[in-house]
Amino acid sequence: MNHKKHDIASREDVQLLVHRFYDRIRNHEALGPFFNSTVQNWAEHLELLTNFWDSQLFLNRNYTGDPVKAHIHVDKVFGHTITMEHFGWWLEVWVATIDDLFDGERAWIAKNRARKMATMLFLKIYESRKTSS
Template structure:
């Protein structure tokens, strides 16, 4: 096992993770609907930027994950549920544990836990605002 030390390590983590996600019977169809085959390389680069920003504090990510999650929830007829985030999080943890250890690996797990919780709550709140 090695520690996450640089952008190349983050790219490896993100690439391996989304290979697993795309093959997952629950999450794969969702992700593959929104990100076409030819779009995956750019998406992996963008998500690498996201995690480099979160792990190293190097500001390189530009995007709005909350809006992306709302778009997915709309596509799922507002049926995105906590179990979707739990599956995502468990696969993230498994991928990290397969490749990395150390302080930044733990930071990636902790950050993902906070983000998954925050994104799910954001989706729920947005639904409530639509229904009122």
């Protein structure tokens, strides 16, 4: 099937992206264990992340989580073993998923925001390790 890709244009597009991305993440050799043993309710998690990316890409204010706190908690649970390489793999899967599904300005924004987010989250994790030893 050869169809022209469109830009991320709606919440439904964001939902498709988030669901397809986490299908890949759950099966990723290095990243899957973090998510599969941490996320208790996948339907709830996917809805939360759809809200997050919907708010990032469409400036809706329907996200009420704290990604920094959540990532610091997961790092602590896993004995402070999350590395920048993990965020690199995460970003690689995110970009590949976007490229498979979409093309356009909002798709580019989603990739760029994820790059910035990966760096910021890892720095926050790293900083928290100094204070929680």
